[in-house]
Every structure is written in structure tokens, then in C-alpha cells.
Amino acid sequence: MTASMATSRASGRGSTTGRDGSMAASSARVAAMNGASAPFIALEQVEMMFGTHRVVDQLDLTITRGEFVSLLGPSGSGKTTILMLLAGFLQPTAGSICLGGKRIDHLPPHRRDMGVVFQNYALFPHMSVADNVAFPLRMRRVGREEIEQRVTRALDMVQLQHLRDRRPAMLSGGQQQRIALARALVFEPSVVLMDEPLGALDKQLREQMQLDIRDLHRRLGLTIVFVTHDQGEALTMSDRIAVFNRGRIEQIGSPTEIYDRPASRFVAEFIGETNLMAGKVTTTGPDGSLIRLDSGEDMAASAADWPAAGNEALLSVRPENVTVQPVGTARRTERVNIMQAKVADSVYQGDHLRLHLDCGQRRMIARLDRQVADYAVGTQVDVVFQADNCRVIPT
């Protein structure tokens, strides 16, 4: 049922797309011929001020055609503002936004070839499901027959054909969100923007929708910019994640890059959980770095370009990479760090065990497979973690 949508996307624009769309599509094709990673969406030095409040700060961001990019960050970090700038509901106070090599920041929303799914669905309550989905096509003056065909196709895509005559109020939250998705896809935009679209759904439905959207992304070759504050969601869905903090990108990379090689304290703490230890880098080299902790111990870490020897830094190790052994049984080697600790607390979490460890002045968390022996509170243990699992990050 999606074959014709995919075909028309691949072979050129439909009859409803204006000149801008055609030019955008053809320059994107040229870009694609020049290299798969040529930018499709490009934000350059974008700034957004609300009065004197700088909400987006000198933002550079490029997105490749067909990519799924998540904007991840805490509430207030500027994610929605960036999406509204892309969609055309806001104008940047400085900088440029291009789609397929063409400036779009002066164009109104309906001329940008982007579908938007809002946080609160924003369906029209007085219209049927089918009329809601048809709305973007009416806006674009598509003929009646073609509207009918496309609405049917879009509703098939989200498996809600049977509800086409209902009003939104008669649908569940999950169904309403699928309708909003169908409405964003119905005019076959080359980009879909989504602002926390799954925030209001319960866990099970949210996880199902994550997979459904991921699947639609792959099948239709969509370019998706997806806003979320949920790190698990970003890790599950994205080709790349841009981590935002106060209107700036702290780090952008694949889920594994972001999780395994956080570039800053903010990223290390925002994505997942981590143990941080302050110290000073003593040596760096191709085989790794050594860091002397403020508490005096020398710890080995994986190779890192930065910070250089002499700099203050943080050693970061994830709880799932920390293990414990009976006291006195672990051996320090060049690539294995050990510490002495006392078990402060042991919390059963169903699929794993969380140990809170007292290492002198420092607290550490170890996340252990529940198969391992339990350690009673007060037990003295050796804490073990591999150098390869330790990152040195700037303070």
C-alpha cells in the first residue's frame, strides 16, 4: 500500500508539489550523486532570540537525506524552538536554513515540504479522521479523487482505515497520534518533524509506536527529525542523536558514540547513568591514558584525544561495566582498575541488581547480572573495571 508513495518519492515530485519542491528534490538528487552524506537539511549559525533570551545559539547542524536524527535534551533546552524554525512557524533571528541546497527560512510552513507531528496531536476536533488527514491536501488544492486515494493510503499505513469516519474525541491517545502521523505523511513530504510525539502514551504503546515509526522511516526512506527528552527513545530510534544543552549541541553522533564515548560531563550524565571520578591526566598515548584521581589512585582509561596530560578531567565508567569480587581476589594490571569498597546498599531490580558501593570518599554504582552472588550490606569487596570501559572527559 505504500509502494506508490515510495515510488513517487523516488522518481520525482507529485503533481501537487510546487516549483520549490521540484528544485529542492532535484538538487538533493545531485547532492546524492556527489556523495551519500551530502547535507539535505543544513542549519548554519542559526540563532533564535525571544526578547533578550537567547534560546538557540549559533547552531550548525546538517542532516543527510533519509536520516533519522533525534534532538535530545532536557526541558527548556530549545528542541521545540529548533523544530518550529525548521517547520517555518518561527523565523530565526540570525543564520540560514537550507533544504536540498535551497534557502527555506523565508518560506511559509506549507511551502517547505515538511510534515509536522506536534506534541499534543493538534487534530481538528470537529472533523472526521478522514477529513483531518485530508486537510494538508486541501490546503495544497489537490483534486478530490486524488485526495481520496491518498487519504486511504495514509490511513492504511497507520492501520486505521476502519476509523475514518470517527471524530478524534472518540479515539484513544495512541490512535489519535497515528492519525496525526498519517496527516503528516499524506502529502508525501521529504521531511517529517516530530515533537515528542509519544510523550502522552503509556509505556507499552510508546514502545510499539517507536518500532512502527522506525519501520515507516525505513520503508518510505523518510528524513525524520525527532524531538525527545527520553534518552532510551533516542537510543532506540535514531541514526544520530544531537544532545542539546541550553540551545547548543553538546555532542552529535550515533547512539553508540554518544553512549560509549560521551564528550562531556553533561552528555555522560544525561544519557544513561555513570560513575564519575575527578582527577588529573598524567599520561596519554595510543594505548590509553592514565589519570591520577584526587583520592590518589592511578586509573587506566581507553585512548582519548583529549584532555591532554596535565589537565583536570573526569574518569567515567558505566555501572554495567563495574563488577565486584570477594575482597583480595582482584589483581590490578595495566588494563584493569581495581578499588576497595564496602557494600552500602544492594537493591533488587528484577532483571538486575544495583550495588551502591562506598569507596572511601566516593560512592559508586555497579549494575550486576542477577545471576551473580548477592553481596550483603557491609561486605568488603574488590571493585573491578576495565580500562577499555573508562573514558576520560573534560571537567
Ligand SMILES: Nc1ncnc2c1ncn2[C@@H]1O[C@H](COP(=O)(O)OP(=O)(O)O)[C@@H](O)[C@H]1O
Ligand atoms: N514564544 C516564546 N517566547 C519566549 N520564550 C520562549 C518562547 N518559546 C520558547 N521560549 C523559551 O525558550 C526556551 C526553550 O524552549 P523550548 O524550545 O520549548 O524547549 P524544549 O522543547 O527543549 O523544552 C525556554 O526557556 C522557553 O521558555
Ligand SMILES: [Mg+2]
Ligand atoms: Mg519542547
